[in-house]
Amino acid sequence: MASHRSSPDLKPEQPLLPVALDPGLNHAEAMVFRRHLAAWYLRHARELPWRGVSDAYRTWVSEIMLQQTRVAAVIDHYDRFLRLFPTVVALALAPEADVLAAWSGLGYYRRARMLHKAAQFIVETLNGAIPESSAELRKLPGVGEYTSAAIASIAFGESIAVVDGNVERVLLRVTGRPEEATAAGRAFIQRQAAALVPHKARTPGKNAPGDHNQAMMELGATICLPRAPLCLHCPVFDVCRTRGEHLTPPRAKQRSETVAFLLSTRKKAQGVEVLLEQRDHAASLMAGMYELPPLPLDAVEDREPILRLRHSITNTNYYVEIYAAEGTHDRRLRRAVPASKDVLSWQRVARLHELPLTGLARKVLHRIDVLSVGGLNTPRNIHVAAP
DNA sequence: GAGGCGTGGGC
C-alpha cells in the first residue's frame, strides 16, 4: 500500500473521505447498548424449539431453515425434520427425495439439497463431525457469511458478529445511517456489529456471543419491526439516534397473475389417488417437485373453481383457482392439461407426505382435506363446496 | 454485483 500523504502542490481531484462523518456508536454508547440488550433478552427471549439445545447439528438445521423464512414456518417443519433425520449421519444416508419431501412448504428448496450435500461431505470427509469454527463452517455448501457466524457463535461460543436483515435494520436505525446497498454501507454495518459482540465466555455453560447475536436478531424481529417499530418497548431507546425513522431505498414492484390447476382424483382398491405432474428436473424453479397439473385459463372460462387462494412466489402474487375433475367422468377438463403423459402420474393420497410436493400443491391438498398436516390421516371429504 | 430462488403473514 502506498503512502497516503500527498505532495502539497498536487491538487486533489476528489474530496477527502468524510471520515469525520462516520456515524458509528462510540465506545460508551456501545457499552450501554450491549448491557441493555443482554438484560432485555434474558427477560424477553422467545422459547423456540432450537433454543437451549447443545447440538451443533440442530443449530445448523435451524439456521438453514431460518434463511429468509419466518419463524412460524420453521416451527412447523423443524421437529418433524429432526425426527426423520435425527443426526448428520441419518441425513447423509437419506435419499434426496425424502429430504425434499420433509422440506416441502418451506421454500428455497436448493437449501435442502445443499444441506443434504453438506451432510454427506461431513460424514465422508470429516468423520461426521460438524466443523467448529466459522471459517471451516463457511466452506460447507449453503453456509454463507451469516450462517457460518450464527452456528459458530450459537453452537460453539465463537466471538463473531452475525449480520442478517434484522441486525442491519437495528444498526441502521440506532446509528441513523441511511440504507445503501454498497460495499461501504455493508462494511459500516459489519464494523458496528463487530464492535458490539462480547468476547468468548470463559465460564462453562455461558455463551455471551451466541446470546448477544440472538438478542440482536430477536430485537429486530419483535421490537425494531420494519414498518412500525415498538420504540417505547425498546431496551436501547436511549442510545438510538432515529427511534424508528430511517431512509430506505424503494422496493421492487409486485406483479399479480391468475393461474389454474386441475384436481383430479380416482378411487382404487388401495385407496384414493390424485393426478400429479412432476416438474422438469432442469427447471430453475422447484425442479423435480410434484404439483397439481396446470390448466390453461381458456380451458376453464365457463367453470367454477372448487377453491380459490392466493399464493405468492418471489415478486408475483398468484391468484390460484383449482378445478375438479371427478374420476374419469370429466374427460374434457382432463384433456385440457397440456402436460405430456410421461410427467403425469397417479399418486396415492395416503403416501403424499413422502413426495416432494411444491408448497402450493401441499397447501391445496391440505386445504381440501386430501392431505392433512403431516400426512398421517386418511382422506375424507374430497368433494368440497366452493367457499 | 445483480438477479434468481418460495412461502405466508399482515394490513
Added chain:
DNA sequence: TGCCCAAGCCT
C-alpha cells in the same frame, strides 16, 4: 383483493 417483506446463498 395489492403490496411489503423475513434468521441468505449461489452464480
